[in-house]
Amino acid sequence: MQLPRIHALASAVALVLSMGNAAAQVDTLKSIKESGKLVIGVRDASGAMSFTLGPGQYTGFHVEICERIAADIKAAAKLDKLNVTYQLVTPQNRIALVRNGTVHLECGTTTNNAARQQDVAFAPTLFVExxxxxxxxxxxxxxxxxxxxxxxxxxxxxxxxxxxxxxxxxxxxxxxxxxxxxxxxxxxxxxxxxxxxxxxxxxxxxxxxxxxxxxxxxxxxxxxxxVEPIAIMIPKDDPAFKAVVDKSVIALAKSGEVSRLYDKWFMQPIPPQGIKVGLPANAQTKAAWANPSDKPMEDYAPR
Structure with missing residues (x-):
């Protein structure tokens, strides 16, 4: 008498498990290759990291880093042309937009912490704040x-x-x-x-x-x-995409290019007013360049 119920329960469990596995199988590179489009999440007023110059125009230290990553993603996806678009995000919606695939790279000022790592992944940190x-x-x-x-x-x-x-x-x-x-x-x-x-x-x-x-x-x-590691957010459970992003970021750090970009955005006059922020790289940021990692905020402490 109980067999039908057992079979029904087993089927339901199998369905839930299969749905969970499907949800976990994220393939961002495939999505980008099929659409020919990469979406970069940006902020309009996140200091020199990510800001607007006018309608649809965004720039800053993290935005430029993401534009460098975009070139490597284009190569990894074997695309002749990649349409890079910008999606304005807010502190309230940025995680959700990365989780649901609307944004591929979130390039604002998001702290990498243990709680957020439950929902998204992060590239190696290039700025410790x-x-x-x-x-x-x-x-x-x-x-x-x-x-x-x-x-x-x-x-x-x-x-x-x-x-x-x-x-x-x-x-x-x-x-x-x-x-x-x-x-x-x-x-x-x-x-x-x-x-x-x-x-x-x-x-x-x-x-x-x-x-x-x-x-x-x-x-x-x-x-x-x-003390908080500010890092680029990417979709979780997508090791292939993370590998491309991580390789790109680590190359910028190891080549010294990230130091040049930091100087450009924090020590030199920047748009729109041509004013210097005047914020030298701190010791922990330099340490992050020397040994890139995606460790969360909880592994850092004030010094």
């Missing part, structure tokens, strides 16, 4: 202990939000959290006085300050709240 605090130059705030009773801004969907919440917890909940929809809006909250501090990646802070009307009105505080 410190999350820091920006305040007005006239502010008496010198560190996290002075943020009690203050309003602190961050960008929705960024790891900086976790840093702000830790600050609030350490202050007994006496910190008001204010979130901007993107980095530009987050900085605007500080600029207009709605927030006493803005927490973000150090290079984002440095770039936004350099482009502000009066850069001398702001300062970045010394404390590093967390």
């Amino acid at each position: 410190g999350v820091r605090i920006a305040v007005k130059a006239s502010s008496p705030i010198a560190g996290t202990s002075q943020l009690e009773g203050k309003t602190v801004a961050a960008t929705t969907g960024s790891t900086a939000v976790q840093a702000v919440r830790k600050i609030g917890k350490d202050a007994g909940g006496k910190v008001t959290e204010l979130l901007g929809k993107d980095n530009s809006e987050g900085f605007l909250l500080l600029e207009t006085g709605r927030a006493d501090a803005f927490v973000a990646d150090g290079q984002i802070l440095a770039t936004l300050i350099s482009r502000s009307r009066e850069p001398a009105q702001y300062k970045i505080l010394e404390p590093v709240l967390s």
Whole structure:
């Protein structure tokens, strides 16, 4: 009497397993070869890493890295022509767009951490960032202990939000959290006085300050709240595609080309205003170039 049910259950289990296996079998190179199209996910205001020059125009350190990777993907897919397009992503949708295959390379300012590695994969890190605090130059705030009773801004969907919440917890909940929809809006909250501090990646802070009307009105505080590897996001469970991306990134690091690109974007005048960010590569970024890896944030610590 129970045999039909057992058979039905076995069939259902087999179906679920087969669907799971199908979902796990990602072939990004095949998809790119068939469509002749590569989609690069970009940000419009992620400091010198990824930003817009106007409608449909994006550039920056990570964007240029991804354009170099695109050439290697074209060769790996054996394509005579590859149509590279740009997809604007946000902190809220970037992981989902990589997961569902809409974006092949996400080239913004995404932290590689253990939680995200459950959903996506990452290329070897070429930029190790410190999350820091920006305040007005006239502010008496010198560190996290002075943020009690203050309003602190961050960008929705960024790891900086976790840093702000830790600050609030350490202050007994006496910190008001204010979130901007993107980095530009987050900085605007500080600029207009709605927030006493803005927490973000150090290079984002440095770039936004350099482009502000009066850069001398702001300062970045010394404390590093967390050390984070910023890396290019790619689809998970696709070893063939990851191998191509990793090889391309490692070649840039080992040849010294990544050092030249870093100098171009962080130490020289950049568009659109022709202003220098003025952010030398830190020791951990240089170490990442010397020994490229995709290890997550949890393997790093402030120094």
